Amino acid sequence: MRVEILCTGDEILTGKTVNTNYSHMARRLADVGLDVHWGTTVGDDRASLLAAFRQAGARAQAVIVNGGLGPTVDDLSQEVAAEACGVPLVLSEHWMERMTQSYARRGRIMPANNKKQAMLPEGAEFIDNPIGTACGFAVTIGKARFLFTPGVPREMRRMLDEQVIPRLLKLSGMKAVTKLKRFHTFGIGESRADELLAGIPGLAIDGDIKLGFQAHYPQLETKLAARGADEADLARRLAPAEAEVRRRLGNFVIAEDDQTMEGVILAKLREGGHTLAIAETFTGGNIAARIAPLVGAETVFRKGVIGGDVSAERLRTESGASHALAVAVQLDEGPDRPDFGAAITVSLADAKGTVSRQARLVGGRDWVRVGAAELGLDCLRRHLLGLPVDERIDFERR
Amino acid sequence: MRVEILCTGDEILTGKTVNTNYSHMARRLADVGLDVHWGTTVGDDRASLLAAFRQAGARAQAVIVNGGLGPTVDDLSQEVAAEACGVPLVLSEHWMERMTQSYARRGRIMPANNKKQAMLPEGAEFIDNPIGTACGFAVTIGKARFLFTPGVPREMRRMLDEQVIPRLLKLSGMKAVTKLKRFHTFGIGESRADELLAGIPGLAIDGDIKLGFQAHYPQLETKLAARGADEADLARRLAPAEAEVRRRLGNFVIAEDDQTMEGVILAKLREGGHTLAIAETFTGGNIAARIAPLVGAETVFRKGVIGGDVSAERLRTESGASHALAVAVQLDEGPDRPDFGAAITVSLADAKGTVSRQARLVGGRDWVRVGAAELGLDCLRRHLLGLPVDERIDFERR
Numbered sequence: 082m083r084v085e086i087l088c089t090g091d092e093i094l095t096g097k098t099v100n101t102n103y104s105h106m107a108r109r110l111a112d113v114g115l116d117v118h119w120g121t122t123v124g125d126d127r128a129s130l131l132a133a134f135r136q137a138g139a140r141a142q143a144v145i146v147n148g149g150l151g152p153t154v155d156d157l158s159q160e161v162a163a164e165a166c167g168v169p170l171v172l173s174e175h176w177m178e179r180m181t182q183s184y185a186r187r188g189r190i191m192p193a194n195n196k197k198q199a200m201l202p203e204g205a206e207f208i209d210n211p212i213g214t215a216c217g218f219a220v221t222i223g224k225a226r227f228l229f230t231p232g233v234p235r236e237m238r239r240m241l242d243e244q245v246i247p248r249l250l251k252l253s254g255m256k257a258v259t260k261l262k263r264f265h266t267f268g269i270g271e272s273r274a275d276e277l278l279a280g281i282p283g284l285a286i287d288g289d290i291k292l293g294f295q296a297h298y299p300q301l302e303t304k305l306a307a308r309g310a311d312e313a314d315l316a317r318r319l320a321p322a323e324a325e326v327r328r329r330l331g332n333f334v335i336a337e338d339d340q341t342m343e344g345v346i347l348a349k350l351r352e353g354g355h356t357l358a359i360a361e362t363f364t365g366g367n368i369a370a371r372i373a374p375l376v377g378a379e380t381v382f383r384k385g386v387i388g389g390d391v392s393a394e395r396l397r398t399e400s401g402a403s404h405a406l407a408v409a410v411q412l413d414e415g416p417d418r419p420d421f422g423a424a425i426t427v428s429l430a431d432a433k434g435t436v437s438r439q440a441r442l443v444g445g446r447d448w449v450r451v452g453a454a455e456l457g458l459d460c461l462r463r464h465l466l467g468l469p470v471d472e473r474i475d476f477e478r479r
Numbered sequence: 480m481r482v483e484i485l486c487t488g489d490e491i492l493t494g495k496t497v498n499t500n501y502s503h504m505a506r507r508l509a510d511v512g513l514d515v516h517w518g519t520t521v522g523d524d525r526a527s528l529l530a531a532f533r534q535a536g537a538r539a540q541a542v543i544v545n546g547g548l549g550p551t552v553d554d555l556s557q558e559v560a561a562e563a564c565g566v567p568l569v570l571s572e573h574w575m576e577r578m579t580q581s582y583a584r585r586g587r588i589m590p591a592n593n594k595k596q597a598m599l600p601e602g603a604e605f606i607d608n609p610i611g612t613a614c615g616f617a618v619t620i621g622k623a624r625f626l627f628t629p630g631v632p633r634e635m636r637r638m639l640d641e642q643v644i645p646r647l648l649k650l651s652g653m654k655a656v657t658k659l660k661r662f663h664t665f666g667i668g669e670s671r672a673d674e675l676l677a678g679i680p681g682l683a684i685d686g687d688i689k690l691g692f693q694a695h696y697p698q699l700e701t702k703l704a705a706r707g708a709d710e711a712d713l714a715r716r717l718a719p720a721e722a723e724v725r726r727r728l729g730n731f732v733i734a735e736d737d738q739t740m741e742g743v744i745l746a747k748l749r750e751g752g753h754t755l756a757i758a759e760t761f762t763g764g765n766i767a768a769r770i771a772p773l774v775g776a777e778t779v780f781r782k783g784v785i786g787g788d789v790s791a792e793r794l795r796t797e798s799g800a801s802h803a804l805a806v807a808v809q810l811d812e813g814p815d816r817p818d819f820g821a822a823i824t825v826s827l828a829d830a831k832g833t834v835s836r837q838a839r840l841v842g843g844r845d846w847v848r849v850g851a852a853e854l855g856l857d858c859l860r861r862h863l864l865g866l867p868v869d870e871r872i873d874f875e876r877r
Contacts, residue, residue: 387767
């Protein structure tokens with residue numbers, strides 16, 4: 082099925098806002114096996130919107146429209162959709178009532194211009210927005226079904242998953258229940274992960290699993306996406322592939338799904354009743370900044386020191402923390418360049434003593450700084466989980 | 480003049496890469512008074528590219544195409560452009576020679592597949608790329624002039640400024656020399672800046688100045704863009720408006736053009752032969768991380784401390800630094816929410832004593848953390864420049 086995404090709004094068109102709604106939507110669609118064939122961006126301009134609707138309606142089978150559902154005069158999506166369909170706008174009593182109640186619950190009167198958000202093209206299919214005043218809707222223009230979503234990212238994301246994707250899967254004749262399993266690794270490059278995971282999709286019971294990667298240095302996200310008849314069926318079919326991915330990526334898996342490296346570390350420290358101190362140099366506060374601001378870190382994070390030559394042992398003693406992490410970076414001489422690098426020394430001290438690990442990273446100042454911070458945190462994670470701290474990563478040179 | 484941007488490539492189409500090339504191009508064009516009317520994204524797919532070229536050629540007067548100029552088989556821009564023009568691809572001897580020489584200078588032999596990058600549609604206008612192997616070119620398709628640029632951001636940015644924008648301005652009949660003056664402020668919201676700067680465009684000698692804003696909390700960028708006959712003419716015409724913007728934004732201007740807050744602070748510290756220590760709490764290393772990793776900071780940045788209750792005076796004494804900055808954050812109780820806030824105390828100690836400033840920021844944990852870091856750095860900047868440290872900012876509640 083040919084799916085297109087049509088983003089509207091002057092903020093996006095003029096580049097004032099980077100279009101992360103587009104990339105989020107396209108990635109989520111790819112995750113469930115729907116490919117985006119074309120993307121269009123137009124401003125809050127009647128003629129452009131109408132032309133864009135008609136052109137997309139001539140090319141695609143399904144079009145997700147994002148933006149233009151707000152209460153102000155420059156929000157034109159409903160109006161232009163009605164024009165493209167050749168129908169009038171009619172009031173959705175249901176949505177009007179929902180908005181009125183939502184304001185009333187917060188002890189407020191709904192502003193008059195919100196009524197505009199309940200005006201939908203006659204005959205449009207209503208698409209619920211459980212967390213905002215811009216409801217979605219669907220109409221047919223040309224040979225495509227158009228699904229309209231609000232520009233507010235939080236609202237768009239929820240509606241995409243709960244409302245839009247199920248409708249698109251149904252339109253395309255695909256099984257409607259989807260599951261996305263994500264593994265986050267540190268230390269494995271995309272090409273090696275691809276090799277390591279050869280044959281994984283074939284392990285799924287009854288097939289129909291898609292394996293994908295999303296690299297955001299220094300982490301790599303490995304995604305297993307599947308479609309099935311229902312949740313239980315999906316879980317059963319994915320289980321062997323999930324287990325095998327976990328086994329093959331092994332100690333490099335730092336977190337799964339919505340977990341993060343720092344969240345895993347904090348949970349482990351809290352679980353053990355531990356406290357933490359961090360000493361860093363060139364990373365200049367970036368390591369501490371991953372842990373210290375987390376909710377729940379206030380009782381765990383004891384102290385951070387930047388600069389100077391503080392050993393993990395001494396930091397542990399001075400801070401009174403049960404665990405101390407020290408990440409020292411010895412930079413190459415000279416100006417920044419692609420082969421600029423550094424020698425990293427990570428040391429970890431706890432009641433049992435000190436372990437340490439050395440690595441050389443190469444790739445320019447920023448690359449080295451980001452990599453050194455991740456390496457330090459990963460050593461701490463491995464230490465807390467009883468895994469080997471000194472396992473070679475793809476980014477290091479020996 | 481109707482200008483469109485057409486981005487090509489599977490990485491962009493599938494959302495794997497967020498399309499920051501688009502937003503950069505659209506903003507730069509707006510800076511010089513050229514408005515983008517339409518954006519299109521298609522993948523590395525012959526049929527889609529051809530259709531996209533033809534549709535854009537029917538709508539616009541000028542189209543910037545980005546991507547698809549690489550040496551591999553999935554890079555199709557030249558080929559499809561030739562097809563759309565109904566001409567063959569011919570070898571650019573000039574570009575072949577330039578690429579061969581460039582490889583030779585680095586002591587390397589040019590790979591055979593690079594030849595593809597010198598194959599341009601017959602009759603195409605050559606557009607130079609001084610820093611890469613993907614040259615640009617221009618052809619006419621339908622009623623639009625198409626300008627092709629490489630997807631590598633560094634190459635695209637340079638070619639956009641040096642090659643593409645001058646051609647577009649000429650096409651549109653606008654004066655070809657442009658200047659963009661930027662002021663970075665902290666503490667003024669976009670709407671107040673807009674009020675403060677009312678009438679500024681009128682101050683330009685012979686008019687033709689555009690005032691614009693780009694908010695990226697906690698900073699605001701104010702832009703003055705102008706076109707003129709030549710550089711000297713432009714400088715002369717912009718001068719009164721520049722001076723007036725500087726005067727009205729006053730102490731809130733933290734940097735101009737490519738300068739940054741942290742760069743200004745570091746330069747001032749170095750100039751005075753000073754050294755710096757930083758103590759922070761909830762910002763958790765984010766303040767130190769702005770200064771410590773800068774080139775040249777190694778002789779200035781003495782020490783950073785995160786957590787604990789360290790006064791600026793004590794930190795100064797203990798670290799031996801000439802200047803100490805302490806930013807303490809007293810968070811509200813309870814879970815994160817939009818009206819979650821904190822009381823910030825910034826203290827600065829130097830040989831003359833200690834000054835401090837208090838502020839309350841509201842807007843959720845992340846908002847407060849980012850704002851507190853900026854407030855701390857801004858107090859240091861103001862102190863070093865002899866400006867009042869305690870000037871109310873728009874983000875604080877009293």
